[in-house]
Amino acid sequence: SAVISQKPSRDICQRGTSLTIQCQVDSQVTMMFWYRQQPGQSLTLIATANQGSEATYESGFVIDKFPISRPNLTFSTLTVSNMSPEDSSIYLCSVASGGGNTIYFGEGSWLTVV
Amino acid sequence: AQKVTQAQTEISVVEKEDVTLDCVYETRDTTYYLFWYKQPPSGELVFLIRRNSFDEQNEISGRYSWNFQKSTSSFNFTITASQVVDSAVYFCALTMNQAGTALIFGKGTTLSVSS
Numbered sequence: 001s002a003v004i005s006q007k008p009s010r011d012i013c014q015r016g017t018s019l020t021i022q023c024q025v026d027s028q029v030t031m032m033f034w035y036r037q038q039p040g041q042s043l044t045l046i047a048t049a050n051q052g053s054e055a056t057y058e059s060g061f062v063i064d065k066f067p068i069s070r071p072n073l074t075f076s077t078l079t080v081s082n083m084s085p086e087d088s089s090i091y092l093c094s095v096a097s098g099g100g101n102t103i104y105f106g107e108g109s110w111l112t113v114v
Numbered sequence: 115a116q117k118v119t120q121a122q123t124e125i126s127v128v129e130k131e132d133v134t135l136d137c138v139y140e141t142r143d144t145t146y147y148l149f150w151y152k153q154p155p156s157g158e159l160v161f162l163i164r165r166n167s168f169d170e171q172n173e174i175s176g177r178y179s180w181n182f183q184k185s186t187s188s189f190n191f192t193i194t195a196s197q198v199v200d201s202a203v204y205f206c207a208l209t210m211n212q213a214g215t216a217l218i219f220g221k222g223t224t225l226s227v228s229s
Contacts, residue, residue: 041221
């Protein structure tokens with residue numbers, strides 16, 4: 001299994017500011033995934049982060065709004081830029097382990113934008 | 115296209131009742147993996163089970179059991195003798211064979227168990 005730590009766990013942010021979420025894994029993984037879960041909704045994939053290359057974004061998500069870094073095989077960051085109340089969500093980091101067949105999640109980062 | 119449907123939005127039961135959460139999936143791939151996750155009010159996603167498309171055996175883990183039927187593209191989850199601590203949102207999800215392929219989630223079923 002993989003243990004994933006996310007920081008911050010919760011934050012209240014001012015409109016127009018940016019916040020960076022960190023994701024640390026206890027083992028080396030090739031792919032890391034960032035999901036968003038808006039209030040009362042299911043999870044939506046934002047992007048896939050592969051070490052050493054640009055992240056791949058899903059439709060509706062752009063790098064200027066959600067820049068991602070992946071400096072090594074155990075760490076990634078997601079920045080939510082120029083936040084608005086619509087960005088209030090849980091942001092979750094995820095990794096594939098066991099040959100990609102078991103997928104684990106961090107505890108999530110609850111962001112509230114006021 | 116791949117899709118996961120959880121038709122039950124909310125279910126309410128009384129403690130000790132059995133409850134089944136439905137999951138129907140769509141995929142053209144012959145190899146795929148199905149998951150169930152539990153999301154308690156604290157927000158973290160707790161992994162419950164992974165099942166690959168070649169293993170149709172039902173699985174039981176304590177009060178939890180899963181019924182995988184490829185003929186109906188369903189992967190249903192049953193909680194026996196439900197408890198208040200089972201109250202959570204439950205998500206069914208699908209991923210393809212390739213390592214590192216992201217999950218496709220259903221919309222989730224909110225289970226409320228009252229005492």
